[in-house]
Amino acid sequence: MQPLNTYKQNDSTLPEQVTSRSDKIRAAIRAILRFFRVLLLVCMLLWSVGALTYFPVIPSWLGSIAGLGLLLMPWWIAKWVDSPEQRRSYIFLTTVGVMLFWLLIPPSSNRDWDEYHGRIAVPEITASSVSIKDVRSFRYTSTGHGSAPDFTKAYLDLEIPIDQIEGMDIAVADLTAWRGPAHTMISFSYRVDDQLRYINVSAETRREKGESYSILRGFFKHYELIYVIADEQDALELRHAYGEKVRLYPVSLPKRAIRKIFVDVMNRARKLQSQPEFYHTITNNCTTQILKHISKVAENDISILNWRIIMASHSDELLFGYGMVDAELSASVPRDHFLTNERADSFVEGTDYSAHIRP
Structure with missing residues (x-):
């Protein structure tokens, strides 16, 4: 017959196992959330690069330079900022700024239209x-x-x-x-x-x-x-x-x-x-x-x-x-x-x- 104190010793390991399992679940959730945050940031950055490249209110050559500069921004930030969180914050704020500026561009009916579209029924x-x-x-x-x-x-x-x-x-x-x-x-x-x-x-x-x-x-x-x-x-x-x-x-x-x-x-x-x-x-x-x-x-x-x-x-x-x-x-x-x-x-x-x- 197994001694009583052996049962007590085995029972005491259960909370540690539950805690370990909970920690793994929380760590997995954090990793998934981190992945989607990074993915969202990458999508925002790529969209902003496109928006700057084809920005309708600036010359195309200037838009191309601005878009390339924004695309290289993570590399430049990595050279000067050590904290990954700060790097992501700088990129996030920059892309939000581009989006806000882009959203403020209004459509117009008054431009120098081509011959096909200058006179509309x-x-x-x-x-x-x-x-x-x-x-x-x-x-x-x-x-x-x-x-x-x-x-x-x-x-x-x-x-x-x-x-x-x-x-x-x-x-x-x-x-x-x-x-x-x-x-x-x-x-x-x-x-x-x-x-x-x-x-x-x-x-x-x-x-x-x-x-x-x-x-x-x-x-x-x-x-x-x-x-x-x-x-x-x-x-x-x-x-x-x-x-x-x-x-x-x-x-x-x-x-x-x-x-x-x-x-x-x-x-x-x-x-x-x-x-x-x-x-x-x-x-x-x-x-x-x-x-x-x-x-x-x-x-x-x-x-x-x-x-x-x-x-x-x-x-x-x-x-x-x-x-x-x-x-x-x-x-x-x-x-x-x-x-x-x-x-x-x-x-x-x-x-x-x-x-x-x-x-």
Whole structure:
């Protein structure tokens, strides 16, 4: 039989084991929290480097120098500050300062805009119709293939009765040879004297003279967001001139819903004139704008962070998946059935462009 004092000795080790286990758990929690603090600080630093590099209110060369300096900041601090906590504090305060300065940059409607975006259509909306002045109607006389094509300027003034809106198409223009980023637009058809006419609305970056589009700049308040209202020939031929493949998908929604979307789009275009906003590459771009308009009448709620919205060349899959394209078309025809480029190449000026490019 084991002596009684042996049991007492074994029992006395239990609190020490529990304490040791608790210490290990606390140490693990501290290590995890420390990891996430460092990860957050690294993300803040990298974001601030990007914000300084593409800071919209300073010259690009100065932004590049400032961004590089901030990227090297941890190395410089490590040479002069011994305490790791102090190093992290200096980096944290610096990045917070950059963020606060960045947040104070306001959008503007008054800049030296390029020729595409200098004169923007402003809708006037009543209960029964929409009047639009300065609808863009450029005609492109060269093929850009990556650079801006030559064009002749023209503008239209339109009066569109809301009850004459007949249909809606979504245009998807592939920006690359592989299916990834794309530009999306909406075309509305309306009836005039028993003939269909088309107007196109495109949410775009409003660029200043000499400015080009950059996906990275689009993250850092570099562009304002605008709605370009143009006739369909202008909107699609510009994309063709850039060498982009453009597909046009007819949306099978009730006319009542399409008219509601049309009025909502016109209201949004008007609001952006008086209350400008910044474009954002992921959250406030051409495709997310269309999604927000459609979501107001559609039964399905689609997240703007859906990968097919981010990689907008796949956005047509959402149209098919949610039944927004005629079921017979989506089930029976290949994707290139909706391609407009070849038909546009054979278009003869003076005929009906919109009818010609549709299958």
